[in-house]
Amino acid sequence: MGLKIYKSGQGYHTRLWTGISIFALVATGCYVLYGQLAQAGILVQTLVPMAICVAFAGGLFWLLNNRKVADFLISAEGEIKKVSWSSRREIVSSTMVVISVVIIMMILLFLADFVFRYVLDQVFNIY
Structure with missing residues (x-):
């Protein structure tokens, strides 16, 4: 699959805001972890939360471009557009x-x- 975005023109806002929301939660957790690792040394304190953030970003990109998840988010955005x-x-x-x-x-x-x-x-x- 690589870095190709599955159905790139569809469900843009739903996928974007889902990704931003989940990454904001992970980044907040990594910031808290950064504070907790103060005794471990600056290298560990910095690299561990950064590695977790990068790993979650990659996993999130994969998840939001997964066929089933992307189709669900695309259909959810379509249903929201129908709401009165x-x-x-x-x-x-x-x-x-x-x-x-x-x-x-x-x-x-x-x-x-x-x-x-x-x-x-x-x-x-x-x-």
Whole structure:
């Protein structure tokens, strides 16, 4: 397969952002490993995380150009393009409904807690 990109014109954004996201996680892990290897000497501290990053980058390139994975990501991007996204107005109104329900539930739970605490205090003198 070499360095040839499988179906290079298809699923570009999905493969790109999947690769960037996974590599960002690996690079963060390598940075933490770099800090953990401070006692091992500068050569080991630098080369081990760098080798892991390079190995994961190569593996990630291979994975994202693997026939099955690439076809899945291409079809996922195709399905996302078919989605009918909500308008800004619908999102704002739905968000307001959710926030209102959360506030109402918070008030009801506070009142229930207050009543139970009062009853327990009166019956058992706990508080």
